Amino acid sequence: MEAAPIIEARNVKKVYRVGSVDIHALRGVDLAISPGEICCIVGRSGSGKSTLLNVLAGLEHVTSGEIAIAGKRLDRMTQGELIVFRQKHVGFVFQSFNLMPYYTALENVAFPLTFKGVPRMKRERAARQTLTELGLETHLKHKPAQLSGGQQQRVGIARALVGNPDIVFADEPTGNLDSATSDEVMKSICAVMRERRKTLVMVTHDRNMASYADRIISLLDGRVVDIKVNDHSRADTDTTEGMHE
Amino acid sequence: MRFIDLLRTAFLNLWRRKLRAVLTVLGMVIGTCSIVVMVSLGIGMRQAMIDSYAQMGSLTNITVMNWKYSDPAGDGMGNWEEVKLDKKAVEAIRQLPGVVAVMPQITAWGIVKSGRYVTDISIMAIDTEQAAAFDIKLESGDFPSSRSSGGTYEIVFGNGVTSYFYDPKTGKQAVDRDGNSKITIDSRFQLTFDYNNIYNYETDPSTPRGKFYKLVPSGVVSAESNEFSWYCLMDIEALEKLAKENETFMNIDTKNYNQVIVKCESTEAVKSVKAAIDEMGYGTNSLQDWIEQSEEQIQKTQYLLGAIGGVSLLVAAIGIMNTMMMSIYERTKEIGIIKVLGCRMGNIAGLFLTESAYIGLFGGAIGIGLSYGISTALNKLLVNSGLYSLIPVYLAVGAVAFSMVVALVSGFYPAIRAMRLSPLAAIRNE
Numbered sequence: 001m002e003a004a005p006i007i008e009a010r011n012v013k014k015v016y017r018v019g020s021v022d023i024h025a026l027r028g029v030d031l032a033i034s035p036g037e038i039c040c041i042v043g044r045s046g047s048g049k050s051t052l053l054n055v056l057a058g059l060e061h062v063t064s065g066e067i068a069i070a071g072k073r074l075d076r077m078t079q080g081e082l083i084v085f086r087q088k089h090v091g092f093v094f095q096s097f098n099l100m101p102y103y104t105a106l107e108n109v110a111f112p113l114t115f116k117g118v119p120r121m122k123r124e125r126a127a128r129q130t131l132t133e134l135g136l137e138t139h140l141k142h143k144p145a146q147l148s149g150g151q152q153q154r155v156g157i158a159r160a161l162v163g164n165p166d167i168v169f170a171d172e173p174t175g176n177l178d179s180a181t182s183d184e185v186m187k188s189i190c191a192v193m194r195e196r197r198k199t200l201v202m203v204t205h206d207r208n209m210a211s212y213a214d215r216i217i218s219l220l221d222g223r224v225v226d227i228k229v230n231d232h233s234r235a236d237t238d239t240t241e242g243m244h245e
Numbered sequence: 246m247r248f249i250d251l252l253r254t255a256f257l258n259l260w261r262r263k264l265r266a267v268l269t270v271l272g273m274v275i276g277t278c279s280i281v282v283m284v285s286l287g288i289g290m291r292q293a294m295i296d297s298y299a300q301m302g303s304l305t306n307i308t309v310m311n312w313k314y315s316d317p318a319g320d321g322m323g324n325w326e327e328v329k330l331d332k333k334a335v336e337a338i339r340q341l342p343g344v345v346a347v348m349p350q351i352t353a354w355g356i357v358k359s360g361r362y363v364t365d366i367s368i369m370a371i372d373t374e375q376a377a378a379f380d381i382k383l384e385s386g387d388f389p390s391s392r393s394s395g396g397t398y399e400i401v402f403g404n405g406v407t408s409y410f411y412d413p414k415t416g417k418q419a420v421d422r423d424g425n426s427k428i429t430i431d432s433r434f435q436l437t438f439d440y441n442n443i444y445n446y447e448t449d450p451s452t453p454r455g456k457f458y459k460l461v462p463s464g465v466v467s468a469e470s471n472e473f474s475w476y477c478l479m480d481i482e483a484l485e486k487l488a489k490e491n492e493t494f495m496n497i498d499t500k501n502y503n504q505v506i507v508k509c510e511s512t513e514a515v516k517s518v519k520a521a522i523d524e525m526g527y528g529t530n531s532l533q534d535w536i537e538q539s540e541e542q543i544q545k546t547q548y549l550l551g552a553i554g555g556v557s558l559l560v561a562a563i564g565i566m567n568t569m570m571m572s573i574y575e576r577t578k579e580i581g582i583i584k585v586l587g588c589r590m591g592n593i594a595g596l597f598l599t600e601s602a603y604i605g606l607f608g609g610a611i612g613i614g615l616s617y618g619i620s621t622a623l624n625k626l627l628v629n630s631g632l633y634s635l636i637p638v639y640l641a642v643g644a645v646a647f648s649m650v651v652a653l654v655s656g657f658y659p660a661i662r663a664m665r666l667s668p669l670a671a672i673r674n675e
Contacts, residue, residue: 050672059585059668080590087587094672098582102261112586114250159586171672 005032006199012065014051025051027222036197040213048222053203057169058082091160093170097152099144106140109158130158150181157189170202174209186212246592255599269568273608276561277648280554281616287547289633294539298532302472304512307519309505310528328526330502341521343514346378349502356443358435359428362410362419363443369476370484378508381473386464391480397459401478404468434460438494455494562655565604569659580663581670594660601656602649609648613641
């Protein structure tokens with residue numbers, strides 16, 4: 001936390017209007033995440049953790065408050081500007097993988113580069129490289145339906161990483177996977193993020209998964225209630241339950 | 246996003262839903278086809294009309310007359326005024342831009358006698374130099390020369406003149422038993438302008454009879470010379486000389502012309518040249534006037550035909566819109582995902598518009614191909630009905646472009662809808 005934070009949120013509020021009722025999803029969140037940090041947002045369903053991720057990733061506008069990523073104010077950008085911003089700085093991993101079913105693994109990973117205007121040869125080379133990094137070099141030509149859940153999510157991670165973003169946001173990345181596969185996927189994503197020294201912000205309700213993070217931010221009713229810093233020397237040897245009482 | 250990637254991605258998106266794409270394209274094929282075939286019938290009608298006028302005379306000619314119709318009140322009660330159409334006027338017309346040649350038209354009636362047989366002819370005086378510009382073609386021989394030695398004149402017979410000879414006493418045609426004319430171009434001919442020489446009407450004996458002139462045919466006009474093919478041609482100087490000698494019978498003013506024919510460089514130039522001559526104060530008419538009038542009528546028919554064809558194109562356009570809207574509802578999540586992955590707003594609209602344009606392009610192209618087939622079949626089936634289908638290149642190209650435009654317009658609203666979809670749709674888990 002010595003370096004300037006890459007993500008900064010100040011008094012972020014988000015209100016949804018459902019019919020005539022206002023739902024306060026975020027009630028004033030303050031947050032600072034350093035570059036290279038692996039950060040986990042946990043909380044019960046309805047705690048506002050997904051909303052926090054969405055506003056941090058610039059998928060939604062905040063109702064009030066400030067969000068700055070790499071010094072740029074997201075709350076002041078239009079939707080078009082947000083897309084350009086995401087294209088340059090942000091990768092996204094989905095819970096349900098969201099791979100294009102008619103594209104091969106390689107094409108799926110290369111897809112975001114298409115929007116950046118990267119020529120085909122170049123983007124396929126980058127995609128192959130990223131997939132190899134995640135141990136999928138033998139499955140380049142497979143379509144999502146021919147891959148297991150864990151493999152699909154690794155393709156999803158490769159797709160988020162192919163543009164070499166500063167920050168990767170992951171929304172319940174292991175939510176659709178069994179526990180063994182979840183561990184496998186978490187290990188590979190954390191390894192890649194650490195190696196690349198990039199920031200990962202992930203939302204989960206699974207405390208086991210949270211143990212991979214450097215910092216765990218707990219949310220309840222739209223407020224940050226607890227921030228814990230993980231000691232990895234213990235986490236590697238110990239069971240994870242012991243850490244959080 | 247690169248343009249080539251845009252094209253490729255849009256094509257793959259379309260191709261993934263093959264049946265629906267094919268059906269939508271089919272709608273466009275039928276739409277294009279119906280409008281093209283309908284319009285081609287209209288164009289065929291117009292071409293047939295122009296062709297029929299072209300048979301009547303050259304479409305690039307303007308006839309200038311020595312009178313002018315002025316109707317200042319515009320109520321059809323105007324006046325005819327005579328204006329002077331002389332050599333000076335001819336020169337002035339010759340100077341107008343777009344004019345290729347000008348020929349004063351002096352025509353006269355005469356009687357040609359060959360032995361017992363006679364025939365009436367109408368003689369047109371021509372300027373040999375100008376005659377070629379007016380597409381006066383000779384079937385045989387040469388244009389008449391201005392030489393007139395000792396009462397002998399050269400003439401070019403009108404097409405078929407030799408078969409019109411008859412005996413003025415019995416009224417019988419000059420044909421032999423096989424029906425061939427007894428008179429040929431090699432017969433001896435005499436020309437006179439005095440009808441009394443032939444028919445011996447009761448007249449005042451003190452009036453002098455008209456002279457006979459020896460006539461030597463130098464050629465025959467071709468039947469392909471449009472409005473000139475039935476005229477006999479004589480040199481203008483020769484005819485002027487004859488007119489002076491036969492003033493009592495011919496009554497031709499050799500100083501002032503009744504009619505002048507103006508040849509324009511193209512059918513497009515006719516309008517401006519005609520307007521310029523009108524401005525000079527002469528009455529004019531050309532076949533173009535008739536064509537213009539008929540065109541108005543045909544245009545109305547064309548609009549009607551086009552509108553009938555347009556209905557199916559409209560249905561096809563609604564089909565495209567429906568297909569694109571359906572496709573957006575189906576792909577809400579996919580659109581959300583690509584938005585999260587960094588697809589720009591413009592690219593999303595571009596993808597959907599490109600898909601629509603593909604439908605228009607394929608529909609239009611296949612539709613044109615089919616239209617050529619239908620057109621050929623129609624022309625075979627309707628060979629004697631007077632209906633005729635013609636697809637000019639501009640119609641083919643225009644139809645494909647038009648169907649693409651129609652497709653783009655129908656795809657516009659769906660594209661905007663797609664662009665506005667929230668990226669959050671991608672996050673929602675079903």
